[in-house]
Amino acid sequence: MIETVVRPPRVEEQKAFFEVYETGIPQVDSLTFDGFSRWWNRSRIMGDLSTLWRVATVDDRIVGVAINAVLDSLSWGSIWELAVSPEWRNTGIGTRLVQESEQALLQRNPRLTHFSIGVKVHNSRSLPFVERLGYGIQGLVLRLDGRATRSASEPPLELHMARLEDIPVVLHLTTDNYWGPSDPRTLEYSIRGGNCYSLTDSSTNSIVGFVRYEFDNDQADSTVISFSYLKGYGQAVVDCALREVSTEKAIFWVQDKHEDIIDHLYASGFRKVEAEYLAKKRVPRLE
Numbered sequence: 001m002i003e004t005v006v007r008p009p010r011v012e013e014q015k016a017f018f019e020v021y022e023t024g025i026p027q028v029d030s031l032t033f034d035g036f037s038r039w040w041n042r043s044r045i046m047g048d049l050s051t052l053w054r055v056a057t058v059d060d061r062i063v064g065v066a067i068n069a070v071l072d073s074l075s076w077g078s079i080w081e082l083a084v085s086p087e088w089r090n091t092g093i094g095t096r097l098v099q100e101s102e103q104a105l106l107q108r109n110p111r112l113t114h115f116s117i118g119v120k121v122h123n124s125r126s127l128p129f130v131e132r133l134g135y136g137i138q139g140l141v142l143r144l145d146g147r148a149t150r151s152a153s154e155p156p157l158e159l160h161m162a163r164l165e166d167i168p169v170v171l172h173l174t175t176d177n178y179w180g181p182s183d184p185r186t187l188e189y190s191i192r193g194g195n196c197y198s199l200t201d202s203s204t205n206s207i208v209g210f211v212r213y214e215f216d217n218d219q220a221d222s223t224v225i226s227f228s229y230l231k232g233y234g235q236a237v238v239d240c241a242l243r244e245v246s247t248e249k250a251i252f253w254v255q256d257k258h259e260d261i262i263d264h265l266y267a268s269g270f271r272k273v274e275a276e277y278l279a280k281k282r283v284p285r286l287e
């Protein structure tokens with residue numbers, strides 16, 4: 001019987017963690033070591049590395065990894081990334097990692113109502129795995145890529161650099177997908193990091209949209225755009241966001257509940273590049 005220990009990663013295990021993480025690609029998000037390193041350091045500073053990240057070890061060697069996050073505003077605990085080294089798969093390690101991740105998430109926030117896992121639609125192998133663990137598909141998030149064309153007409157909204165005092169209004173906007181920033185701490189972190197803009201309807205002088213641009217060294221010709229919007233302003237926010245993009249291409253990740261925006265993006269020439277199921281399960285409560 002192989003003894004597997006599940007525990008938080010140690011600070012010196014960054015490289016070993018990444019090596020196992022990489023074996024999960026293309027079923028997990030493709031990350032450079034630099035990008036991963038920034039995520040690791042930020043999580044270490046914020047305390048998430050010890051409370052929410054987990055490794056499975058055999059003889060103190062890492063054979064599986066899980067990166068978890070609490071989405072406080074939704075009361076969800078999310079198993080964000082999960083990978084087991086190929087030679088150790090099908091021996092129960094993935095199941096242990098999910099179970100221990102759920103415990104870690106609940107310890108961090110005992111008021112969680114749901115656990116969630118994103119499963120790429122091409123990952124047919126993992127769907128029965130998460131379903132066996134009690135998760136069910138409840139939605140889809142689409143990655144839509146296209147050209148950042150700027151129309152010559154007047155922009156429908158005014159765009160200005162986001163300020164910390166915009167946060168209370170932005171918190172009431174609808175985010176493009178479930179992981180969009182919807183708590184003050186994450187929003188403040190994003191705004192302080194730069195590349196965030198608020199969009200104002202000049203006729204009412206109120207903020208109706210929020211946009212964040214992200215750049216990825218691996219895709220130098222593209223900008224990843226995340227956004228939030230006030231009902232009725234979704235398409236205007238997307239169009240305004242596209243006007244300011246400095247790269248040739250733009251990438252959106254939009255949840256299927258925003259049908260009008262997805263329809264608008266397809267009509268503007270955007271195409272689906274990948275998609276992810278949102279699988280969720282209720283946190284069992286002891287009566």
Ligand SMILES: CC(C)(COP(=O)(O)OP(=O)(O)OC[C@H]1O[C@@H](n2cnc3c(N)ncnc32)[C@H](O)[C@@H]1OP(=O)(O)O)[C@@H](O)C(=O)NCCC(=O)NCCS
Pocket residue numbers: 023024025027028082083084085088089090091092093094095096117118119123125126128129130132
């Ligand atoms: C998905 C993944 C994490 C699962 O990890 P794993 O360690 O293989 O998972 P488990 O061993 O717990 O379960 C896998 C299967 O082996 C079976 N199994 C579990 N324990 C077992 C044991 N002791 N002996 C034999 N089989 C076993 C399970 O029944 C399960 O079958 P199922 O998938 O049909 O439900 C792993 O395949 C992986 O890293 N894939 C690439 C990355 C990826 O897809 N990540 C996204 C996950 S949402």
